[in-house]
Amino acid sequence: NEQMSAFYHRLHTNRGVNIHTSTACTGFKGDARVNLVLCQDQSIAADMVIVGIGILPNIELAQQAGLECDNGILVDDHCRTSDPDIFSAGDCTNHPNPILGRRLRLESVPNAMEQARTSAANMLGGDKTYAAVPWFWSDQYELKLQMVGFSSDGDTAVLRGDPEALQFATFYLKDGKVVAVDAVNSPKEFMVAKRLYGMQVNADSLADSAIDLKSLIC
Structure with missing residues (x-):
């Protein structure tokens, strides 16, 4: 969401962080340690460089065991390979999510914990199905960002609260149904959003902070 991205861009720049977008890193310079980062037509002085390029699922053992893999270890809704x-x-599994209606691989603590419970129950002879709405969090300065679902699934963004007060939530709707929320310092909105997920809601009511979100739960 452009508004949420702009909010966090301002947050970091106001704290003295310089953010370079659409900039490719072409190399590093330094003797005993890196002191320059080369980025196309400019050089950026650096005391430390942290390279965040994502991770790949560790599937080597699974492949050696003859298990089917595709962007992770393929499992069914019981976490069975x-x-x-x-x-x-956990993070290495490519699993079906019946709530989202598609397969995905999540790098998420809640996902890993719930899949572990599902796997353990089924290994003990149970019949537990993994079906959970993905959720995440990120602490940045004094702000806690809590997320439910994927904002990219929505076609409409609804703002509730005031970004200037550093306490607000953006709900994302798809055909009038809640498919995601980004909640900043708004734990109540985050918790209720989990229950509102997939429900048809009125956008005006969702945006009105005077209306109790729980009253929108069908």
Whole structure:
């Protein structure tokens, strides 16, 4: 969401962080340690360089065991792999999510914990299905960002609260149904959003802070 991105861009720049977008890093310079980062037509002085390029799922052992893999270890809704006697859970699994209606691989603590519970229950002879709405969080300065679902799934953004007060939530709707929320210092909105997920709601009521969100739960 452009508004949420702009909010966090301002937050960091106001704290003295210089953000370079659409800039490719072409190399580093330094003797005993890096002191320059080369970025196309400019050089940026640096005391420390942290390279964040994402991670790849560790599937080597699974491949050696003959398990089916595709952007992770393929599992079913019971966290069972292509070998019915082997289960897998966590960031390395590519799993079906019946709530979202698609397969995905999540790098998320809540996902790993819930899949672990599902795997353990089924290894003990249970019949537990993994079906959870993805959620995440990020602490930046004094702000806590809590997220439910994926904002990219929405076609309409609804703002509730005041970004200037550093306490607000942006709800994302798809055909009038709640599919995601980004909540900044708004734990109540975050918790209720989990229950509102997938429900048809009135956008005006959602935006009105005077209306109790719980009253919108069908």
